[in-house]
Amino acid sequence: MSDGNGADGTPLLEIKNLVKQFEIPGSKQVVHACSDVTLTIKRGETLGVIGESGSGKTTLGRCVLRLLEPTSGQILFEGRDVTAHGRREMQRLRSDVQIVFQEPFDSLNPQMTVGRQIGEPIRVHMDISKAARKDRVHTLLELVGLPPSTYEALPRQLSPGALQRASIARAMSTDPKLIVLDEPTSALAPEAEAEVIRLLKRIQRETGIAYIFISHDLSLVGEICDNVAIMYLSQVVESGSRDQVFGNARHPYSRALLAAVLQPDPLKRRDESARAERLEGEIPSPIDLPRGCYLASRCHFVRERCENEPQELVGAGEPGHHARCWRVAEDDLKEEEIDRLRHERQSRTADSST
Numbered sequence: 001m002s003d004g005n006g007a008d009g010t011p012l013l014e015i016k017n018l019v020k021q022f023e024i025p026g027s028k029q030v031v032h033a034c035s036d037v038t039l040t041i042k043r044g045e046t047l048g049v050i051g052e053s054g055s056g057k058t059t060l061g062r063c064v065l066r067l068l069e070p071t072s073g074q075i076l077f078e079g080r081d082v083t084a085h086g087r088r089e090m091q092r093l094r095s096d097v098q099i100v101f102q103e104p105f106d107s108l109n110p111q112m113t114v115g116r117q118i119g120e121p122i123r124v125h126m127d128i129s130k131a132a133r134k135d136r137v138h139t140l141l142e143l144v145g146l147p148p149s150t151y152e153a154l155p156r157q158l159s160p161g162a163l164q165r166a167s168i169a170r171a172m173s174t175d176p177k178l179i180v181l182d183e184p185t186s187a188l189a190p191e192a193e194a195e196v197i198r199l200l201k202r203i204q205r206e207t208g209i210a211y212i213f214i215s216h217d218l219s220l221v222g223e224i225c226d227n228v229a230i231m232y233l234s235q236v237v238e239s240g241s242r243d244q245v246f247g248n249a250r251h252p253y254s255r256a257l258l259a260a261v262l263q264p265d266p267l268k269r270r271d272e273s274a275r276a277e278r279l280e281g282e283i284p285s286p287i288d289l290p291r292g293c294y295l296a297s298r299c300h301f302v303r304e305r306c307e308n309e310p311q312e313l314v315g316a317g318e319p320g321h322h323a324r325c326w327r328v329a330e331d332d333l334k335e336e337e338i339d340r341l342r343h344e345r346q347s348r349t350a351d352s353s354t
């Protein structure tokens with residue numbers, strides 16, 4: 001069975017120390033959107049990228065397609081550095097790697113029929129006749145469960161769920177090896193969302209495609225992803241298999257995120273353990289990032305060293321599990337200490353309520 005790597009052992013995609021900064025016009029300062037992001041994706045697998053708004057998820061996805069130019073770092077697709085690609089290689093990359101955006105209506109031209117738009121990447125990337133192109137579009141419509149009449153429809157005539165299916169059909173039109181799904185279901189009602197997720201899973205089973213699944217929704221990521229990366233303020237702070245990250249989160253930020261969101265009972269979200277993990281304090285500005293750990297001003301486990309030393313993504317125990325926290329790396333953040341802090345907090349809460 002394939003291990004998800006190429007015949008020569010190369011993964012499908014390797015992102016190495018990616019940095020993306022946006023210049024602020026008229027200023028020497030920059031917005032740090034991605035800082036030192038390192039991730040790997042194998043063929044046929046789904047990597048979930050989770051993080052609060054502004055943590056850099058979309059910027060990361062757009063850099064992979066080179067819709068944005070990275071400031072530094074490497075992005076290797078099938079072992080070749082896409083940041084060094086010329087025009088011809090870029091054309092190939094655009095066919096191998098596609099993107100689906102959050103708002104299907106915004107990503108489709110309101111004046112052009114859906115069929116023509118699904119056929120557009122085929123026209124650009126595949127040397128086939130007009131009739132063959134039309135046949136292919138109909139096959140794609142069938143793949144995503146849309147009726148043939150969708151071909152002649154304009155985007156405004158489709159429901160949001162059907163539009164997102166059409167966007168997926170367009171992304172699939174060039175037989176890509178990877179699709180970046182940037183919050184593909186967040187604009188959909190629950191039923192349409194569930195249908196799109198089922199569709200994505202089926203396509204992956206049938207074609208062996210890989211996904212980067214960007215989302216705020218942890219339960220969705222838990223449902224569809226093999227591996228997970230948690231981003232905070234431009235950095236990946238924890239990465240690993242879904243079970244490693246969801247079952248044994250080590251980084252204080254990941255623990256807080258999971259404690260706040262994964263508790264299915266909203267009443268229990270207010271219980272003591274969730275409260276003990278919760279972060280307090282202001283999030284630093286992406287224009288003026290701290291010298292040491294970016295979480296230092298909000299972390300319950302902060303020590304002097306945290307404020308002075310930039311943190312690297314390092315091994316967090318099991319192979320493949322990484323966290324950006326020296327205390328995790330040195331196994332200095334023990335469950336006993338987390339419990340101690342939890343109890344301290346409980347007694348403070350009890351004192352303040354008497």
Ligand SMILES: Nc1ncnc2c1ncn2[C@@H]1O[C@H](COP(=O)(O)OP(=O)(O)OP(=O)(O)O)[C@@H](O)[C@H]1O
Pocket residue numbers: 022023031032033051052053054055056057058059060286
């Ligand atoms: N074109 C741009 N110019 C300047 N700053 C930008 C630009 N695009 C994004 N940013 C900034 O880069 C940072 C990362 O933004 P990004 O859109 O990648 O975050 P995100 O995690 O996708 O957020 P969301 O969950 O809201 O979609 C933010 O601080 C954002 O304000």
Ligand code: SF4
Pocket residue numbers: 251252253293294295296297299300301302303306311324325326327328
């Ligand atoms: S390095 Fe320090 S401040 Fe940062 S997450 Fe770890 S314990 Fe918290």
Ligand SMILES: [Mg+2]
Pocket residue numbers: 057058059
């Ligand atoms: Mg985004």
